[in-house]
Amino acid sequence: MNRQILRACFFMLTACTAFSQEKIVSETDTKVKIDSLYREDQFYFSFTYNSLKNTPKDYSKNKFSTGFSGGFLRDMPINKKRTFAFATGIGLTYNNYVQNMAITGTSNLPSYAIIESTTSYSKNQFSQLLIDLPLELRWRTSTYESTKFWRIYGGIKCSYLVSDKSIYKSDLVNTTIKNNKDFNPFQYGVYLASGYNTLNVYAYYGLNSLFKSGQIAGESLQMKAFNLGVVFYIL
Incomplete structure (x- = not known):
């Protein structure tokens, strides 16, 4: 037993x-x-305040110029802990610039002039819609157990202009121009995003001019984009 x-x-x-x-x-x-x-594949959405650098003499901003963008990024970790990675993807950006440089004429023969302070006008702006191809280097404190982490993402963004529109309305002139031949169809710049969890600060600086041609008072247009705002990342 x-x-x-x-x-x-x-x-x-x-x-x-x-x-x-x-x-x-x-x-x-x-x-x-x-x-x-484990990867950080993400959808992103951004909202920016838009400004321009290298502007002509007497140029000034009017009201609030805004920008919106969104897209998808594919994450490619490059170290064992997956705290460093490359990412690339595709997106769309809409930028609007409200200012005192009037664009009149036609799409094939546009003309540019700074609106005099004594001139009364109701609207003056130009906007662009672009397809974006970003390439960025990523650092983050993430793990596969948590989606809340600190990050610093930076890289270069190449964009192709798919449509544009300029509007100038005054008591004497009402002009709308689409597909302006002077706009640069290929644009590129550097950007940086940093923050925690889904909310991050964002900055973009264009390395080439928005205009490939065009003059104002004999001076070539060499304006570059400088945009500040916030970007949201969603897994």
């Missing part, structure tokens, strides 16, 4: 040990599997 009890206890201990080892191995395998697939 005592031998039977001892045998039963031995088999129970052996079974528990085997089950415990199997559970540990299973949990370890699952952890490694999740970590090996």
Whole structure:
């Protein structure tokens, strides 16, 4: 009887040990599997305050110029902890610039002039819609267990202009121009995004001019975009 009890206890201990080892191995395998697939693929949305640099003499901003963008970024980790990564993707940007440089004429023969302070006008702005191809280097404190982390993302963004529109309305002139031939169809610049969790500050500086041609008072237009705002990342 005592031998039977001892045998039963031995088999129970052996079974528990085997089950415990199997559970540990299973949990370890699952952890490694999740970590090996961990990426920060993200949708992004941004809102910016737009301004221009290298502007003509007597140029000034009027009201609030805004920009909106959104897209998707594919994450490609480059170190074992996955705190560094490259990312690339595609997006769309809409930029609006409200200022005192009137664009009149036609799309094939536009003309530019600074609106005099004594001239009364109700509206003057130009806008652009662009397809974006960003390429960025990423640093973050994320882990596969948490989507809330600190980040610094920076890179270069190449954009292609798909449509544009200029509007100037005054008591004497009412002009709308689309597909202005003087706008640069290819634009590129550098950007930086930094913050915590979904909300981050964002800055973009254009490295080439919005205009490939065009003059105002004999001076070539060399205006570059400088946009500040916030960007949201959503997994």
